Amino acid sequence: MEQQKRYGHFDDQHREYVITDPQTPWPWINYLGNEDFFSLISNTAGGYSFYKDAKFRRITRYRYNNVPMDNGGRYFYIVDKETGSQGDKTIVWNPGWKPCKTPLDFYECRHGMGYTRITGRKNGVEASVLFFVPLKKWAEVQKLTLSNTSSETKTLKLFSFEEWCLWNAATDMENFQRNFSTGEVEIEGSTIYHKTEYRERRNHYAFYHVNTPIQGFDTDRETFVGLYNEFADPQAVMEGKPRNSHAHGWSPIASHYIEVTLAPGESKDFVFLLGYVENEQDEKFEKPQVINKKKAHALIAELDTTEKVDKAFAELCEYWDALLNIYKVKTGNDKLDRMVNIWNQYQCMVTFNFSRSASFFESGVGRGMGFRDSNQDLVGFVHQIPPRARQRIIDIASTQFPDGGCYHQYQPLTKRGNNDIGGGFNDDPCWLIFGTVAYIKETGDFSILDEMVPFDNQPGSEVTLFEHLKISMDHVINNLGPHMLPLIGRADWNDCLNLNCFSWDPNESFQTTENVSEGTKAESLMIAGLFVVTGKDYVALCRKLAGLSGKSGISGIDFAAEAARMQQAVDAMIEAVKKHGWDGEWYLRAYDFYGRKIGSNECDEAKIFIESQGWCTMAEIGAEDGMVAKSLDSCKKYLECEHGMVLNNPAFSKYIYEYGEISSYPEGYKENAGIFCHNNPWVIIGECLAGRGNDAWSHYAKILPSYVEEKYQTLHKVEPYVNCQMVAGKDAFKPGEGKNSWLTGTAAWMWYTVSEFILGIKPDYDGIRIDPCLPETATDYTVNRKFREADYEITIHPNGAQKGVKTITLDGQPISGTVIPYSPGKHTVEVTL
Ligand code: BGC
Secondary structure: OOOOOOOEEEEOOOOEEEEOOOOOOOOOEEEEOOOOEEEEEEOOOEEEEEEOOOOOOEEEOOOOOOOOOOOOEOEEEEEEEEEEOOEEEEEEEOOOOOOOOOOOOEEEEEEOOOEEEEEEEEOOEEEEEEEEOOOOOOEEEEEEEEEEOOOOOEEEEEEEEEEEEEEOOOHHHOOHHHHOOOOEEEEEOOEEEEOOOOOOOOOEEEEEEEOOOOOEEEEEHHHHHOOOOOOOOOHHHHOOOOOOEOOEOOOEEEEEEEEEEEOOOOEEEEEEEEEEEEOOHHHOEEEOOEEOOHHHHHHHHHOOOHHHHHHHHHHHHHHHHHHHOOEEEEOOOHHHHHHHHHHHHHHHHHHHHHOOOEOOOOEOOOOOEEHHHHHHHHHHHOOOOHHHHHHHHHHHHOOEOOOOOEOOEEOOOOOOEOOOOOOOEOOHHHHHHHHHHHHHHHHOOHHHHHOEEOOOOOOOOOEEHHHHHHHHHHHHHOOEOOOOOEEOEOOOOOOOOOOOOOOOOOOOOOOOOOOHHHOOOOEEHHHHHHHHHHHHHHHHHHHHHHHHOOOOOOOOOOHHHHHHHHHHHHHHHHHHHHHHOEOOOOEOOEEOOOOOEEOOOOOOOOOEEHHHHHHHHHOOOOHHHOHHHHHHHHHHHHHEEOOEEOOEEOOOOOOOOOOOHHHHOOOOEOOEOOEEHHHHHHHHHHHHHOOOHHHHHHHHHHOOHHHHHHHOHHHHOOOOOOOEEEEOOOOOOOOOOEEEEOOOOHHHHHHHHHHHHHOOEEEEOOEEEEOOEOOOOOOOEEEEEEEOOEEEEEEEEOOOOOEOOOEEEEOOEEEOOOEEEOOOEEEEEEEEO
């Protein structure tokens, strides 16, 4: 096996991951920004910034799949002199090693909560840059501290560098006959303004500022870099001479030139600010052709000293303290504690902000927000930012159709459903129940159900959110197939199981091609399980509303009758699964258009799939007949490997046109028998509900980044502090290699699984339900959980048991049952298993 080199380590006290070697196996990135202005930053300062939408408001340019891979970013070039036996020699270096790649005497990158600090040392000089986006500000701060650690006076030349994107990240990469003639800038003192297209339909510009007088600048890329040079050796830098170029068309950039003298031991701070401004139509210009800079000046004034920047940074840290104080565990197992308390929650917030749009695998020009993705992501951040979760639910529901179907995706800027992809993914409606129930249980806010929410964003079509939930359930009931199981439509959660696509044409998209006339036969066992789980939730919600009647505000619904109606549908689904969905040792995956079984022992390949095992065990279908236990055992036998559970087994070795995209992947990747981490927690929850704590834990630890980090930094390749979407499965060329890090539903599912099912602290309508499921080796642990207006300190004594709460005391008084009734204030809870 290849040698597993280490590139970094966790620093839990500072909530940082510390990268000590710049040549990581893949760029290891972090995210800056909380609400509007966002940046991606790699461990060598690569990446880009955008305002709200990575496609339409791209501020700086980034070239994906570049050579070398991570090229382009915010770069500081330091020009120094080295005295050797041959006399003085000029050296040029960057604090993040790239792009010059001059060997450094010291390198460190600390990725923290919403900030990154990159430090390099060379030849008696230290350059440390703190990158962050202050709360509520439309700007990225880059605070550069230059220190002279030598005993000589240092005279340095400093060049900054950013490359502007022409706003639309998609056309920026293609329409060169136009693009090369649009670029416009203005230079005012130490600020370079990027105002391309501002005269037209745009009301926004960007700027790059530094809080000190400059001795030169450049704004035209080729003049700065030179046509035959690269970012690694820009001509202006190599010659130590800025050109003071003014971009007219071509490729505008922003580079400041500053001469710095540092006495021995002296340090100087420079605050660079990359900002974004929008102006009202009638306030766009100060005078003809000159942009109105009032807002830019105001923004700069807020962040133009070290003190102001340090204060903004302290506020960001306090913001994260507060968010991460809502759920804190102390188990004594560092690997578990750091994921639960820091990185898993952090990744959930990043996923909330970015959905699946912008990472080093998602180019930011592709998909919008997924209907199902967003609902699932919600369980990862609802405890941290409930008001934003509420808004998200309303936004998502507003893209539903009157028959309960939904747009599969919507655009974050417009909040409109995405017509290119349309609807017809028949699992989508169920996820609205999943997200909404999680929100109400966390907040106790039933009033969200009364909100009037339109269909397809059409004014005048509004009904209550509760009505949206009802038609979501009905959409499944109204779309049953020959075995009374849910029709799959274009696909269910597995976007690549396209049973109604039948595509031989390589130019067709699997996702949008549907053989509509024949879409009435293929059925999904995954949706069946999902329907039972969310159906039970829906029934419980209706019963709760029946109890609240009069108080909920929704009139004209007999909730008790509605609960009974849905219970019947759930029972019928359970029967259909038992009758037509069981293969003997595991649950089937689907029926194809011809009524043939998918995911059965009768199949040549892909005899078993994970999704239906996960959802049918979560739904506990046939538990009394031993089905759940058998299914979970089969997952261990056929799906589990060293790096997690694969999606299906054996992998497809050829393309099967009635199955679609799933069989188009090579063995072991993505949906064809990759370890698609997102679905592993489903089985883990199934294990928890069945009380099999040892098995749950062993599956969980296999895909927990902190365990992977310890063993496989080289093999895993991508960032070891967050989950990735996919790890190559046992049939792949290199099992264990990770891909598509950061933006994945895995984050929310890992959080949901560990916080609610393993550690067992589960929000419920009337309080917190305590029901852990642990490995026998678990020792006593404490969870501090803020819940609505209450603050609980919950200590669990497992006593070697895997499951089963024996006693609970609340503030010293025993309570019956497993729900701690909600009451505001501070409480102490003791639980024994
Ligand atoms: C998509 C999900 C989908 C999953 C499995 C992800 O890339 O975002 O919506 O469920 O793939 O196909």
